[in-house]
Amino acid sequence: MCGIFGFVxxxxxxxxxxxxxxxxxxxxxxxxxxxxxxxxxxxxxxxRISVFKQATRPSAMLKNREFDGFLCAAAVVDGLLVPSxxxxxxxxxxxxxxxxxxxxxxxxxxDTVVGVHNGS
Numbered sequence: 001m002c003g004i005f006g007f008v009x010x011x012x013x014x015x016x017x018x019x020x021x022x023x024x025x026x027x028x029x030x031x032x033x034x035x036x037x038x039x040x041x042x043x044x045x046x047x048r049i050s051v052f053k054q055a056t057r058p059s060a061m062l063k064n065r066e067f068d069g070f071l072c073a074a075a076v077v078d079g080l081l082v083p084s085x086x087x088x089x090x091x092x093x094x095x096x097x098x099x100x101x102x103x104x105x106x107x108x109x110x111d112t113v114v115g116v117h118n119g120s
Contacts, residue, residue, distance in 0.1 A: 002118045003034030003058075003091035011083035021071045024087055025062055032058040035091035042114045043074035045085035049114055050074035058091045088114065 005027040009015045015023075028039060039061045040053025052070040054061045061067050075085050 003031030004089070004118055005031050006086070006088035008086045009084065015081065015083075015085075017072075017076065017081040020075055020081060020085070024071055024089070027087075027089060028058045028062055028091070031089065031091035038092040039090065041070075041087060041089040042109075043085060043087050044114070045075040045082035046077040049109075051109055051114065053090075 007023060007027070009020075024041060024043075028041065031039070036057050038053065038055045039058040040051065042049060042051045050070065050073070052061075052067055052074075054064065054067075056064075075082050
């Protein structure tokens, strides 16, 4: 089974950029036991959606400097953490299709929707 995670924070949570990064990183780490072949995260903040996904173990993604840069930029506008944001993520256990093809990995992105699912 795959791992699916996420959270929504509004302006009343008082979330800092450090807390945002810690929450996302912890959820990615905890999801690894549910899927080890690929991982991805989508962040909706400031009217835009940012997506990062890799065909690597979630723990390897956490060590990637590009992922760290993604977390630094995904929820920041004009140097400040966006007060309201949403995060969804996925860790994949391959059951059908190779993780080497980016389109097989999640989050899934269309023109108007970003989503994750568990199963085929």
